[in-house]
Amino acid sequence: MNFTKMHGLGNDFIVVAGERELPANVSELAEQLCNRYFGIGADGLVYILPSEIADFRMRIINSDGSEAEQCGNAIRCVAKYVYDNGLTDKEEITIETLGAGAQKVQLNVEDGKVATVRVDMGEPILQGLQVPTTVDADVVIDHPIEVEGREFRFTAVSMGNPHCVIYVDDAAGFDLQAWGPKLETHPMFPRKINVEFVTVNSRTHTDMRVWERGAGPTLACGTGACATVVASVLNGMTDRTATVSLKGGDLLIEWNEQDKHVYMTGPAAVVYSGAI
Numbered sequence: 466m467n468f469t470k471m472h473g474l475g476n477d478f479i480v481v482a483g484e485r486e487l488p489a490n491v492s493e494l495a496e497q498l499c500n501r502y503f504g505i506g507a508d509g510l511v512y513i514l515p516s517e518i519a520d521f522r523m524r525i526i527n528s529d530g531s532e533a534e535q536c537g538n539a540i541r542c543v544a545k546y547v548y549d550n551g552l553t554d555k556e557e558i559t560i561e562t563l564g565a566g567a568q569k570v571q572l573n574v575e576d577g578k579v580a581t582v583r584v585d586m587g588e589p590i591l592q593g594l595q596v597p598t599t600v601d602a603d604v605v606i607d608h609p610i611e612v613e614g615r616e617f618r619f620t621a622v623s624m625g626n627p628h629c630v631i632y633v634d635d636a637a638g639f640d641l642q643a644w645g646p647k648l649e650t651h652p653m654f655p656r657k658i659n660v661e662f663v664t665v666n667s668r669t670h671t672d673m674r675v676w677e678r679g680a681g682p683t684l685a686c687g688t689g690a691c692a693t694v695v696a697s698v699l700n701g702m703t704d705r706t707a708t709v710s711l712k713g714g715d716l717l718i719e720w721n722e723q724d725k726h727v728y729m730t731g732p733a734a735v736v737y738s739g740a741i
Contacts, residue, residue, distance in 0.1 A: 467739075468505070468738070470505065471542040471545070471736060472542070473541045473542055473687060473734075474715075476508055476713060479505050479507045480542060480546055481511070481512050481513070482512075484512055485514065487512055487524055495526035495528060500528075505739075508527070509526060509533065511523060511524070511526075511542065511543065512526075513543055513546065513547065513552075518559075519559035519568075520547075520553060520555070521543065525539050527679030528681075533564075534626040537686065537688045537729050540560055540568065541584065541687065544570045544572055544579060545582065545733040545735070548572055548574070556572045556574055558572070565587050565624070568585055581731060582730070583728060583729070586691050586728065588725045589727055591603070591605070591623075591695075596623045596628075596658075597654070597655050598629075598658075599652070605619070606700060607619075610651060612647045617631050618632070622691075627657075627659060629661070630693055633663065633664060636663055636664040636671075637664070637672055641674060641675075642682070644660075644676075645676025646676065648660045658678055660676040661674070661692060661693050663697070669703065670703075670707060670708050671702075672710050673709050673710065674711070684713030687729055690709035690711065690718050690729065693709050694720055706719040714732070715731070716731040
């Protein structure tokens with residue numbers, strides 16, 4: 466199998482193109498190939514497939530073998546892959562995702578290669594049961610949740626995949642390993658959840674660290690950055706356009722007031738190509 470190792474701000478993927486469908490053993494394959502000691506090593510296995518409704522279709526299998534509905538860093542990697550490898554010559558394309566349908570993608574090309582990608586991530590889902598959470602509310606803002614005697618307060622957002630955003634004093638120093646897995650699997654989240662720990666620095670800048678559902682701590686999460694800005698606007702903490710600083714770098718996020726869509730701009734990079 467030929468593959469290309471890529472990353473978006475350190476959130477890394479094994480990208481495979483040329484297949485028509487996912488292989489039958491894709492979950493086991495993802496666990497094997499994403500293992501950082503006995504495989505290639507990655508946060509997820511990404512397939513670029515044909516689409517009936519878009520230019521391309523993306524499927525993402527997490528390192529634990531589960532499938533993700535959407536991934537903001539992966540979609541930027543897919544966009545760079547298809548342009549840089551001559552699968553398209555268009556600088557505006559659509560990519561079909563499992564959780565958010567066909568998404569519009571704009572490519573910023575420099576010297577014949579994609580440097581940054583701007584993705585229309587669509588309109589966030591805020592209704593509690595649709596995120597999904599067990600909270601039956603139109604918007605779940607600053608809602609209490611208890612884990613082993615400690616209370617957190619979260620805001621729930623779906624960007625095609627579920628997120629809970631929690632504000633802390635020091636996101637960069639927060640103990641992800643201690644609290645991330647407990648919140649991910651909390652009964653309040655029937656399909657588990659991605660957890661963002663956020664510190665707001667100003668109206669236009671936040672720090673964020675993420676515990677990703679099915680992958681654990683990663684260096685970046687594009688949908689998580691989008692959820693962070695949406696939650697921060699809902700909580701009155703930031704403007705609608707803000708920079709989200711992740712461990713792997715920065716993403717520029719805009720929650721447009723006119724069309725209600727969230728737009729994400731950031732880089733994607735190739736590490737190497739190989740065969741296994």
